[in-house]
Amino acid sequence: xxxxxxxxxxxxxxxxxxxxxxxxxxxxxxxxxxxxxxxxxxxxxxxxxxxxxxxxxxxxxxxxxxxxxxxxxxxxxxxxxxxxxxxxxxxxxxxxxxxxxxxxxxxxxxxxxxxxxxxxxxxxxxxxxxxxxxxxxxxxxxxxxxxxxxxxxxxxxxxxxxxxxxxxxxxxxxxxxxxxxxxxxxxxxxxxxxxxxxxxxxxxxxxxxxxxx
Amino acid sequence: xxxxxxxxxxxxxxxxxxxxxxxxxxxxxxxxxxxxxxxxxxxxxxxxxxxxxxxxxxxxxxxxxxxxxxxxxxxxxxxxxxxxxxxxxxxxxxxxxxxxxxxxxxxxxxxxxxxxxxxxxxxxxxxxxxxxxxxxxxxxxxxxxxxxxxxxxxxxxxxxxxxxxxxxxxxxxxxxxxxxxxxxxxxxxxxxxxxxxxxxxxxxxxxxxxxxxxxxxxxxxxxxxxxxxxxxxxxxxxxxxxxxxxxxxxxxxxxxxxxxxxxxxxxxxxxxxxxxxxxxxxxxxxxxxxxxxxxxxxxxxxxxxxxxxxxxxxxxxxxxxxxxxxxxxxxxxxxxxxxxxxxxxxxxxxxxxxxxxxxxxxxxxxxxxxxxxxxxxxxxxxxxxxxxxxxxxxxxxxxxxxxxxxxxxxxxxxxxxxxxxxxxxxxxxxxxxxxxxxxxxxxxxxxxxxxxxxxxxxxxxxxxxxxxxxxxxxxxxxxxxxxxxxxxxxxxxxxxxxxxxxxxxxxxxxxxxxxxxxxxxxxxxxxxxxxxxxxxxxxxxxxxxxxxxxxxxxxxxxxxxxxxxxxxxxxxxxxxxxxxxxxxxxx
Numbered sequence: 001x002x003x004x005x006x007x008x009x010x011x012x013x014x015x016x017x018x019x020x021x022x023x024x025x026x027x028x029x030x031x032x033x034x035x036x037x038x039x040x041x042x043x044x045x046x047x048x049x050x051x052x053x054x055x056x057x058x059x060x061x062x063x064x065x066x067x068x069x070x071x072x073x074x075x076x077x078x079x080x081x082x083x084x085x086x087x088x089x090x091x092x093x094x095x096x097x098x099x100x101x102x103x104x105x106x107x108x109x110x111x112x113x114x115x116x117x118x119x120x121x122x123x124x125x126x127x128x129x130x131x132x133x134x135x136x137x138x139x140x141x142x143x144x145x146x147x148x149x150x151x152x153x154x155x156x157x158x159x160x161x162x163x164x165x166x167x168x169x170x171x172x173x174x175x176x177x178x179x180x181x182x183x184x185x186x187x188x189x190x191x192x193x194x195x196x197x198x199x200x201x202x203x204x205x206x207x208x209x210x211x212x213x
Numbered sequence: 214x215x216x217x218x219x220x221x222x223x224x225x226x227x228x229x230x231x232x233x234x235x236x237x238x239x240x241x242x243x244x245x246x247x248x249x250x251x252x253x254x255x256x257x258x259x260x261x262x263x264x265x266x267x268x269x270x271x272x273x274x275x276x277x278x279x280x281x282x283x284x285x286x287x288x289x290x291x292x293x294x295x296x297x298x299x300x301x302x303x304x305x306x307x308x309x310x311x312x313x314x315x316x317x318x319x320x321x322x323x324x325x326x327x328x329x330x331x332x333x334x335x336x337x338x339x340x341x342x343x344x345x346x347x348x349x350x351x352x353x354x355x356x357x358x359x360x361x362x363x364x365x366x367x368x369x370x371x372x373x374x375x376x377x378x379x380x381x382x383x384x385x386x387x388x389x390x391x392x393x394x395x396x397x398x399x400x401x402x403x404x405x406x407x408x409x410x411x412x413x414x415x416x417x418x419x420x421x422x423x424x425x426x427x428x429x430x431x432x433x434x435x436x437x438x439x440x441x442x443x444x445x446x447x448x449x450x451x452x453x454x455x456x457x458x459x460x461x462x463x464x465x466x467x468x469x470x471x472x473x474x475x476x477x478x479x480x481x482x483x484x485x486x487x488x489x490x491x492x493x494x495x496x497x498x499x500x501x502x503x504x505x506x507x508x509x510x511x512x513x514x515x516x517x518x519x520x521x522x523x524x525x526x527x528x529x530x531x532x533x534x535x536x537x538x539x540x541x542x543x544x545x546x547x548x549x550x551x552x553x554x555x556x557x558x559x560x561x562x563x564x565x566x567x568x569x570x571x572x573x574x575x576x577x578x579x580x581x582x583x584x585x586x587x588x589x590x591x592x593x594x595x596x597x598x599x600x601x602x603x604x605x606x607x608x609x610x611x612x613x614x615x616x617x618x619x620x621x622x623x624x625x626x627x628x629x630x631x632x633x634x635x636x637x638x639x640x641x642x643x644x645x646x647x648x649x650x651x652x653x654x655x656x657x658x659x660x661x662x663x664x665x666x667x668x669x670x671x672x673x674x675x676x677x678x679x680x681x682x683x684x685x686x687x688x689x690x691x692x693x694x695x696x697x698x699x700x701x702x703x704x705x706x707x708x709x710x711x712x713x714x715x716x717x718x719x720x721x722x723x724x725x726x727x728x729x730x731x732x733x734x735x736x737x738x739x740x741x742x743x744x745x746x747x748x749x750x751x752x753x754x755x756x757x758x759x760x761x762x763x764x765x766x767x768x769x770x771x772x773x774x775x776x777x778x779x780x781x782x783x784x785x786x787x788x789x790x791x792x793x794x795x796x797x798x799x800x
Contacts, residue, residue, distance in 0.1 A: 006252075006253060006277065006281065006310075007253070008253075008255070008259045008260040010264070010265055011265055011268065011271065036630075036631065037630040037631070038630070038635060039631060039632050039635065041632060041635065041636075043635065043636070043639055064275065067302075069281035069282065069283055070281075070282050070283060070301050070302050071282035071283055071286045071299050071300065071301045071302075072283070072301065073299070073668065073669065075667065077296070077298060080296070080298045081291075081295075081718075082722070083291070083718055083719070083720040083721060083722060084289055084290070084297075084298040084721055084722075085289075085298065085300055085301060085302065085304065085305075085721055085722045086301060086302065086722075087298055087301065125631065128630070132629070132630075151629060151630055155618070156270060156274060156618050159269075159617040159618045159621075160269060160270035160274075160618060161268055161269070161270060163268075164270055172617065173617065175635070175638070175639045176617055176621070176638070176639060176642040176643075177642060177643055178577055178615065178617045178642070179577065181265075181267045181268075182452070183263050183266075183267050183450060183452040183454070183461070183462075184450040184451075184452060185450060185451040185452065185453075185575075185577075185578040186448070186450050186451060188451075188575065188578055189407045189408075189409055189451045189578050190407050190408070190409075192409075192410035192413055193410055193572060193573050194573065194575075195573050195575075195643075196575050196577075196578070203264065203265050203267070203268060
């Protein structure tokens with residue numbers, strides 16, 4: 001989702017609407033997490049407003065979530081050298097489910113019954129740093145690798161084409177000055193040291209190209 | 214039980230660069246040809262149109278054009294004492310899949326090897342002494358010379374419309390080209406690409422240090438071009454989506470843009486897609502192939518009888534098919550005997566990343582094979598006498614785009630997330646710059662391919678096992694090349710820079726290149742090669758491996774496709790001019 005792997009079908013834009021993969025509690029946590037990983041500031045929206053949680057939701061509900069197409073035959077030897085690659089049968093959808101549940105348990109018992117979204121931003125960052133460093137132990141989950149999974153997914157959503165639900169209004173691309181799907185720079189390749197002047201476009205074009213009533 | 218199909222003159226395994234070239238050449242002879250391709254049919258207008266070819270998530274991250282590991286993968290380890298593990302998701306190298314093969318998703322960098330790459334062992338022995346070559350280094354001379362291959366390099370470059378500037382025309386040095394290249398019989402078919410700002414800065418700095426920068430020979434072409442098959446290619450638009458992507462502009466050389474439109478019109482050619490060849494069948498003597506067996510997507514098994522079998526899959530899968538079919542003796546690293554799987558090699562790459570002062574690079578304006586290069590430190594272009602290693606590579610400004618999921622330079626010490634990360638990411642995107650080296654990878658006694666004892670594919674056949682690591686020679690070479698590259702970087706007066714020479718152990722999770730070579734090596738001696746100088750199996754003479762990089766005896770300091778294309782034409786001529794007249798061993 002939204003394309004069918006290995007076929008030539010054009011991508012189908014993600015539709016706004018109810019969560020498909022996350023339950024309400026998970027969604028609330030993930031929206032708060034992506035907004036700390038990419039906080040809103042005067043440069044532009046944060047992860048939540050940019051749709052990173054929606055992006056993750058739709059990805060986890062699709063083939064990415066189940067690891068479709070990957071080699072998943074046993075035996076699994078998770079303790080092999082890391083340079084041989086990821087060697088666990090657990091795929092992203094299951095890892096988010098168990099990871100978010102373990103995180104909720106950790107916060108409940110360490111922050112007097114609270115949930116992630118109700119922590120102060122300072123405490124939220126402390127928890128995320130603890131996961132990143134592995135200094136917070138989550139039950140049954142490698143916290144550092146779960147953090148990396150969430151971080152890379154959030155950044156993917158922020159910088160992927162908006163068609164996938166994140167990078168809303170091309171917020172990620174505007175932050176960088178990346179022109180997106182333009183596909184033709186013949187008139188600019190030898191204009192050295194001059195800032196490229198045009199705003200980004202998505203595979204679906206731009207909102208100001210659509211018919212106004 | 215396989216259902217038997219009507220006999221063909223030629224069956225081709227895989228419809229990528231070599232498969233399509235051989236198919237065209239054989240079919241033009243009037244032979245009845247079928248190509249069996251395990252992946253889907255792909256064409257520009259339907260599969261990577263400019264409307265959505267530039268989708269980084271789909272193609273660059275989720276790898277939609279590539280081989281899916283559940284269809285085939287391999288196991289990897291660094292040395293013989295380890296238990297190999299399967300690559301569950303491709304990341305260190307990315308084998309292609311489908312019609313066009315790796316030629317769909319490549320960058321287009323189209324080089325020739327140096328003349329003395331072809332007689333490497335003899336050359337090094339004569340210049341430095343045979344005792345200077347490490348005992349476990351199993352490099353060997355190619356069974357063909359540069360002079361013999363030159364017309365075939367020329368033919369492939371004209372097929373593909375390659376853009377560039379000659380540095381040596383029939384022995385006469387040409388200003389602006391690569392002064393170290395072997396002689397060329399003609400100029401490149403199309404002029405060099407325009408260079409983006411980063412490449413212009415690199416060239417200026419390299420020149421200041423006394424080097425001779427030149428534009429990289431490119432399969433993304435600088436202007437519209439009609440190739441000798443009458444097929445029209447388009448002009449590169451510098452969109453920055455080459456590597457891992459199909460080209461929507463008909464501007465990147467591939468089977469789709471250079472061969473298939475002419476090939477598909479030939480009535481005596483058939484493409485059988487979504488069908489995986491599981492073995493080459495042999496008769497009771499084991500000395501003659503009777504055709505191939507393949508499985509289609511419904512699981513149905515078919516036997517395709519044929520007089521000639523051409524093994525044109527991706528390098529690694531040529532080796533596995535030979536092992537699974539029992540053609541040639543499998544290599545045993547302990548005794549050093551046997552040949553199939555021997556002399557697997559890779560590529561030793563490295564880079565220097567920088568942040569430049571007050572520069573707007575617009576690095577997203579790029580093409581996969583643009584850039585300015587220097588060749589002073591490739592092959593034996595420089596004296597290795599006191600260096601303690603052999604080999605080398607080209608280096609230059611090889612940034613192929615700035616696609617934002619994967620390319621976001623930040624200063625050293627920047628946190629991975631949060632407000633500081635966001636600020637640094639925004640401020641550095643337009644001034645971050647990377648340059649790189651592309652070094653040789655020589656072959657060694659204990660770097661090889663064989664069948665894995667544990668892991669199986671979806672048909673229950675053993676996966677292939679890769680045993681590989683970087684050796685001292687390559688690590689020293691990479692340090693030397695990276696030091697030279699860092700000197701050029703310093704001349705750019707960067708705010709900061711990080712040099713990353715290649716170190717061991719080889720890490721299968723970090724993308725380096727998909728230049729996997731060797732395993733069905735070509736040579737003059739059946740004790741140390743799988744195929745002879747015409748890419749013909751020593752053991753089963755109606756089986757050829759026409760030029761996939763699996764025939765390279767070792768890998769040199771260049772991208773392989775130019776040589777792969779030249780060997781495809783070289784083999785096609787040997788079959789046409791010699792084998793068809795008198796089928797049997799050509800050597």
